Amino acid sequence: MKFELQFFGATEEVTGSLYVIRTGQHTVLLECGLVQGGRKDELRNAEPFPVPIKDIDAVILSHAHIDHSGRVPLLAKRGYTGPVYTQNATRELCSIMLPDSGYLHEKDAEWENRKRDKKGEEPVEALYTRADAEDSLKLFRSFRYEESTEILPGLWLRFLDAGHILGSAIVELRCSDGTASRTLVFTGDLGYRDAPVMEPPKRLKHADAVLMESTYGDRLHRSFDETLIELADIFQRARASKGNILIPAFTVGRTQDLLYLMSQNYKRWGLADWHIYLDSPMGIEATKVYARFRHLYGAELFRPGSELPNLPNFHATMTTEESMGINTIRSGAIIIAGSGMCTGGRIHHHLKNNIDRAECHVILIGFQAHGTLGRRLVDGETEIRLWGETLPVRAQIHTVGGLSAHGDQADLIDWYRNFANRPPLYLVHGEPKAQQALQEKLRETLNAPASIAVRGQKIEI
Template identity: 55%
Template sequence: MNIKFFGATREVTGSCYLVQVNNKNILLECGMLQGSHENVRHNHDAFPFDVTELDAVIVSHAHLDHTGRLPMLMKEGFHGAIYTHNATVDLCEIMLVDSGYIHEKEARWENKKRERKGSTLVEPLYTTAEAETTLQYFKGLAYDEELEICQGVKLTLRDAGHIIGSAIVELTLTENGVSKKVVFSGDLGHKNAPILRDPFEVKYADLVIMESTYGDRLHRSWQDTWQEMGEIIANAKSGKGNILIPAFTVGRTQELLYEFKQHFDEWQLDDWQIFLDSPMGIKATNVYAKHSEIYDKKAVEVNQQNDGLFDLPNLHMSETTEYSMKINQINSGAIIIAGSGMCTGGRIKHHLKHNIWRENAHVLIVGFQARGTLGRSLVDGCKNIKLWGEEIQVNAKVHTIGGFSAHADQQGLLDWYQCFENKPPVVLVHGEEDAMEILAQKLKYQHKVNVVQASYKQNIVIPL
């Protein structure tokens, strides 16, 4: 029994791990690399293993850094089952198809330039049609449902509390009469986050593969987060400016809408026009509304009492390009939620172009910003940004609200590991080097356990 690590090793995107047991090959995650141009370029690389020898694929949740290269598996010859939670199946129907559309669009744009130069044309990473074909291989499961996915491999998904349908993956692996339990954290949610339940507490494992995104820091408390949000909205109102919120279309967008409803009177939101300027965000919100069976207790009560979590009297759903362009004509009184969450693409870039040079505008950063992204540059205090070749001065106030993360912070990660009664060895993944190193030292000091910081192509034998 062994696990090979092919992604999200000392970085936070491109999750990909190969579990080998009983002559079976199970791929755990198939994520896209995101962030810098160099990272994105590697998405076109061939997989570092024989795709045709895979027996099954498991994905923990729908974010593209965990699912975004699945259509490439199909292109290279995999035609087996892809196991995940039912809500993740619904989200992937949106996200993978949208990803295929973006890859086609980017290839067309690039080929126009190449045709003029007489250069060789490029192919999209995958197409919309290829993404749609991939969806036919998804097999949805409920939480806590054990399933033998192939000989010697039993799968159970537990609630990770990160986004709707996100899962902790429990694998019971059997070889030569010996069974071992491997627990993969997936992306662990932030305790007491809106809508979703807290991450499931697992009591036993022989090996834990654990994310470390925020292994080096603590989040602000939820109370302080809401207070800061209210203060920013009040200040923006007095300054007669707009508020731009680059938000991940799955998870963060729904949390924002939910909290806007909870604080509608307190934050005097009836004085604003609120725009969800994201076709995919609108579809994802519908998926959240569909899966009320996995809400936390408070969200269940809100849903029953108010006939929905996200209905606001001044919320405008912007699906068309024409509608989005009209929003750019508003100089004051608009709260605009748009993707992408790291400002690397999508409609938020257009809203930045029309607002970020204004001194009375505000930009709320409410999620992780990977190195090399425009969002990270704004967080780091850049004075100018470049959009479509035009340099634009940053005069808007940029606020980073760290408490709004969908990932557990350092204490949350340590608390989750604390629940393992036998204190199993840990392999850290899905974290930048500094965060991973600090979390490793904390785990070693507090629990006296063996901690490995996974590196690319590292092979780890499951302890017998």
């Protein structure tokens, strides 16, 4: 019985998840994500896929975040016509996120081609367009959690709640030839034990191999109570300085967590003194998907019978004109806008109007990959460039780690601990320092056969 896994993306780095599974005559892509980071990193997205597209029988996605799903439109553009399997809510979120990604690629190409035209250089083509993304959505097939389905002869797929974002899944793949079977479990991105909205990740008891993320493998998050106190302090200081608060937020997951926490701590954080703007068309649409799938979590995020968060001073700004109007506000605005790593989107406009103002505050609430503007702010850069203009960083920068949608080292070890047979464990989706620390801790505490996946490496399950 052949059941082989080969690593290609998110090996010794966080973004660009992509793995190849081979069973008998069949080939499956597990994840199909965009590489994110600096310009040099992102150029890798245009590279050929690691196997011929005609040989791919199916694609499986653990969740909707672009570093896990964002190359599906490119795959389809290059000729893939097979199924893309996801959890039900993931399919809905991808229908928002992938066309938005296509739009951003179109805009990037337009910007690049304006520069090339001035130099007399050949134009570039967008990685894929909004139309390409919308076409790829026709390939999606979705299932409920816990539903086991034979997607190819002898290959059974089951999604279990990973607790990371809405629809996020632990992927269980069981390969059987009728006499023997082998099981591969892939965590996708595992949620944090104190996640405000999502349910805790499901635990499994058996696997023959485990593929596990390691984003925060080298650290422990602050306790959730400490995080709430930290946010209360930031809001109090911002109120005293009479500026604005900018919160670059991932539009799926972190945004909804933040809106829920604001509703739960409305008085404690003095939020009646502010106007709260969700300045992200995609974030607004994603929040509506959270409302439609509220049966997947227990948190009371919305007003009864409504798709609006439980916040009396909440404003959803869909249009460009509404967004531009926010930039006339000098004080009293909390602006939640994408992207979470400050790599694009409306947050750039708000940074341009506020980053040089000492009375303003920027709260970074998620992982910031190397090469991103968000990472440079975390690392203390004193100047940033936006649209060719150099801006001094005078606003106060806050990094709040306790709101991560990823489990920390203790969460990851505790989740793996549930496997009674201690299956071989391969670490992906993490930077080398985090992976090495997690590998050592797993070996030390559980005697786990943990190794760090290397690009191109093959394993037999």
